[in-house]
Amino acid sequence: SPCCAASPDPKDVLGLAISNGNVVSPSDYNAIPPGGNPYSLGITAGNEALIQYFAPGADVSSLYTAVSGGPILLSNGQIMVAEAPQNAFFDTNPRTAVGLSSDARYLYLLTIDGRQPGYSDGATLYETAEWLMLIGASHGLNLDGGGSTTMARADENGGAVVLNRLSGGVERYNASNFGLYAAPLPAVPEPSAWALMMFGLLVLLAASRRRV
Template sequence: MVAGTLLSAPSSAEPGRPVPGHDGPRPGEQTGDRTTHSSDGIRGKIAPRILGRAAAPVDTGWLSYPMAPGLTFTQWDRVDARGTIRAYLMTAQLGTPGLSIDYLGADEVPERKPVLDMVVEQAAIGGVNGDFFDISDTGAPLGIGASREAGLIHGRTSGWNAAFSISKAGVPEIGDLEVKAKVKGHDELRLEYVNSPTVFARRVGIFTPEWGRTSGSNVVDGQKKNVREVVINEKNRVVSNKGKLSSGKKIQGAVLVGRDKMAKRLAKLKVGSKVKVNYRVAGRPQVALTGNRQLVDERIRTVVDDSEMHPRTAIGVDRDTNSVLFLVIDGRQSFSRGYTMVELANLMIELGAEDALNLDGGGSSTMVGLRPDGSLGVLNSPSDGKQRPVPDGLQLTYTPLSQ
């Protein structure tokens, strides 16, 4: 391969199988011996069994160049006993003056856009797709998203908390994060969701202006009875309390949504009363983004699924070099078979990550960055044949030091 030239190959689109949003297994959650690996829910090809001792993999087609001070891009092909994959890696050296990592999202939480569009809008120089999302309904991410400027944008208190974060002290970390949320003075209200795609049974969720407009019964799995909507204005006063969920109304203060017994408890909030809601990520990290599961913990592989091969996106932390590793593996294409979860974890360890997290894969897997000629573009080959619009991700920005 000629240095400075990106590898290219035709990509093939594969139709997605919608995953319904309900109180049960979610995209990416492991149930028994079955793991859903991406928001599209497509079943991947089963990795061939390797009998006996496999030959060492062979890496070819290397391309590596600096995107910016402290940020390096590397691309290569790997051939092993199971076939060929193509890998893309951005390595960000934290502490480099002017280089920063932040949450990446559209204007509203449920809005979906191509990663490239969001990177351009933020004047960033790179980015990858992020969390699994409610692909068949609201489009919103399943877990936590927090940015340097806005703090917690969306999240849930339990059930989807494996995350990449940058701590208040500026340290990159991977592990479980806890969301703290409460209706002040009303401990009886179980507030567990902040701008989340679903408020599950017997729970309460809050929707803020970052959500955009009310979504009706879409956020309660279509439930029409035993639900309650409480509208709070910017001055923390209840202006409406109804047993029917509105749709398409712009959220200017906040909207509390409850189901079942929590709907009955919400009904007791009187119009005109003062209601204040507090929510944050414990520890107040500067940046946070969840995935479905941790791949590597202290250089120990924590996943066992070595069956289905898919396109993958993952993020890792190399504490020895204070670097963050953004990794994308192409899949569902003739030139790149995709990786299993075990293979993805093993490669992260090989690349130097002490800890690593699996992000949304399949047709969502996208890496955007500067090409050798300085232009911004999609660096991998998304398996849909084009970028899949997604709700969030992570971005890299570089601001040159003033002279």
């Protein structure tokens, strides 16, 4: 709150939010999102991911990162939302969701475009759960979607490249974002001229032996 603004107004975060080990928003709050209590995607300092509900006052000292949403879409491979949409929130919309494999080894990030007839209508919460299952998730959580649904990556200069087609045409100023960073690949030394020459000789030798 305030929602849906394309201006950098200060935001009131609903649910648990943790950045670099610092609690930005506690799990105790007044608003309940559609679908019941909010659940959180938590990442420990050791890069272990979990999806669970953190009650007000819960110990979150082990978490390095956390974002919240709702409702839970998958639990132990079972879809947790009704197939028939209960209201507009559960009906077809752009979606942002996260999932975990059954052994919690793999974290899945899912973005579904919507509200663009002829390109993509979106997905219901039930269909979003089905998509998570299809890509290998056993546990899944719906995050804020609609016009906030955005997936981006960094370019070679560190700038942002939006990968999906935004339903509102512009990026929103959202209170929470979730990002992944990869360590740089180790530098690979250029092969020397001698190494290349030796490799070429070995290839020629192998080819000559096959002809014999």
